[in-house]
Amino acid sequence: MFPAGEGSGAANSHGHESIERALASAGFTPEQRKMIYFGNWLRDFSQLVDPKLTRAPDAAKDFPSKFSRASLTEVADLLALKAFTSLQETAEGRNTFRVTEHVLGVYRPSEHIDNPLSYDTGGDPQLIDPDFEPLVGPEHAWMELTHETSMYRYFDNAQSYMYQKLVDASIAGPTPEGMRLFGEGLHVLEDLFAHSNFLELSLRKMGHGDVLVWTREKDCAHKWPLVTGRFSSSDVLGSLLEPIGKFLFPAKAIDFKPTRPGDRSDTERMLLILLREHEDPDWLALLESYLQVRDEAATSPWYEAISLANHYTDLPLKTLGYLVDVVFQKLMKWAGDNVDDLQLLVGQDPNIDEDVHPTHSQLAKDHDTHPFHGLAVYLAQYAIEQVGRAMYEYWHGDTGRDPATLAKSFFVHPAVSDWQDDIVQAWAMTNEDNIREGSSSGSFSERRRDYLQAARKRLEELGKDNAASFIKQRETLTGLFPLG
Secondary structure (H helix, E strand, C coil): CCCEEEEECCCCCCCHHHHHHHHHHCCCCHHHHHHHHHHHHHHHHHCCCCCCCCCCCCCCCCCEEEEEEHHHHHHHHHHHHCCCCCCCCCCCHHCCCCCCHHHHHHHHCCHCCCCCEECCCCCCCCCCCCCHHHHHHCCCCCHCCEEECCEEEEHHHHHHHHHHHHHHHHHHHHHHHHHHHHHHHHHHEEEEEEECCCCCHHHCCCCCCCCCCCCCCCCCCCCCCCCEEEHHHHHHHHHHHHHHHHCCCCCCCHCCCCCCCCCCCCCHHHHHHCCCCCCCHHHHHHHHHHHHHHHHEEEEEEECCHHHHHHHHHHHHHHHHHHHHHHHHHHHHHHHHHHHHHHCCCCCCCCCCCCCEEHHHHHHCCCCCCCHHHHHHHHHHHHHHHHHHHHHHHHCCCCCCCHHHHHCCCCHHHHHCCCCCCHHHHHCCCCHHHHCCCCCCCHHHHHHHHHHHHHHHHHHHHHHHHHHCCCCCCCHHHHCCCCC
């Protein structure tokens, strides 16, 4: 998937939100685009509720390897409060744009066009939660390659999901619900260009025959099928750890001054969610005891007026620093194990090895480090603008073009579509170095090594950021705030 938001901040870096700027030319206002992006964002963060991370309601706590669906949804809601503050400034807005289990859903490969193939022998995900898609092995019907279309049948699931969301949006109209549904459908269309080898096949079609297409020749009409990557456990690192880390180590944590009972910093709100998942209930009781003492102090007239207030406003740095240690040291170990798992995938090359399907990290053009990131953005923006214009006109009474059917028309092998040809050719004329890099398995191997190093570096940086931990003795804390 393209990353959530605007990208990395570099001029040539784009995420789902910046791609949807194309909707401006279709007539949508900035506020409407924000509402539409909320639906798109929900699909990104539904990946938090992954079968690899989620425990069944009756399963024992196993922090941080497993979380309840309710807690993962709370994490997403907390992230949405930061990402969509302008939409939630009123009670009505908060109610409309609250992230619930119903609107967030769970990770379903069809909602991202991910290849659902799994070699996991851990059991049926639907036994954890019936909303998960079933376990898909190599012999599953969804993994059948259709000769005429040169596409695997799992593409049908993604196309059907997108189509239904856009139909529902058409019916709901330009309401908050309609905007959300529209964004959820657009997410899938955008991911067609970020997740699949559509661009690589298009470049080969235009004469760049050395571009890697991340699959071997198959028995299908167009020789090389359209494929997407498998979302592996290593990809969970970016989905969960980094958003949590930004809340546990916010840049301006020291600026937070609770002034009213019930005031909570981002760090405190995240800790309350995570500690509910911890096997040892004493840690949650410790935090709740501290917050209760602080709330009671905040009702006193001297709280802000005399120096004693400093005791209660500075103490979070001590208490929370230790609790962050308790939570994050386990998260760090878990994330490190996931990064180590990624190493096992580096040697598998779908361009060479028969019957090897690419992983998400191998194929996805999400980030500006990929040589085809810019081309993926151009094609996604074109498709979004076309479907956006059709939806805008539909909502304003011109039903001549059905936006859902139009979006569905993009889901074809590039060998039988020509809308992208001029865009691809124009881009290729000024990006010879990118094409050369995209034709070299060595450059991709180097980037995978860089990905491993970057992942480890992110873990190290997150660990170093935990500089607010002053108290290292649990007995000291329990003495300050008795546990009952």
